[in-house]
Amino acid sequence: MSTDAFADREKGFEAKFKLDQEQEFRAQARRNKLFGLWVAETLGKAGAEADAYAKAVVAADFKKPGHDDVIEKVHADLEATGKAIPEERLKVEYERFLTLARKQIAEEAPKG
Template identity: 55%
Template sequence: MTTFDKREEGFEKKFALDEEQKFKALARRNKLLGLWVAEKLGITGDAANAYAKEVVAADFEHPGDSDVLQKVMGDLSAKGVALTEPQLRAQMDVLLAEAIAQVKAGT
């Protein structure tokens, strides 16, 4: 194996690791978002964890965050909780930073 091949293999492994961490961070963010929204909806305990899992699962319907946003905004709206999409997106950004830190820390 040449130096070039080794270097290429190293880049491929790093890319795969980065993509895996990105996937984990987004799933963690969605779980944290689900727990946050559950609190806003007055859902606690096991029901809050179940709701968080629903939010995580919603992310697999379409690429991007639109599916998660639609689910959460619909649930909040149905319960009469006033939250705008920009407010929700801001919270998602905060939770993504927290999720990235948690994934990097291995927790």
């Protein structure tokens, strides 16, 4: 393989990696929003109030590394309103929404 072909292939892999990383970031942000809307519904919020809550859940993910901060936030919010959901159930739903978000992002991606 020539040096030019190798360099082109390397650039292609780098571009794919970058795209995959961007899509995963978008999927995680969407997951947080979907999860926030689900929790908002459980809390009895609707419309603009539910949207605001979902944005707060998205923002919670930036407080510390990992995603435990999101689970901790919604768990505390649910407990504070007497609508507690076990953390294990929240984690299952959180993963379910990641799967859904990844599917949505993939469907939105330009084909080609």
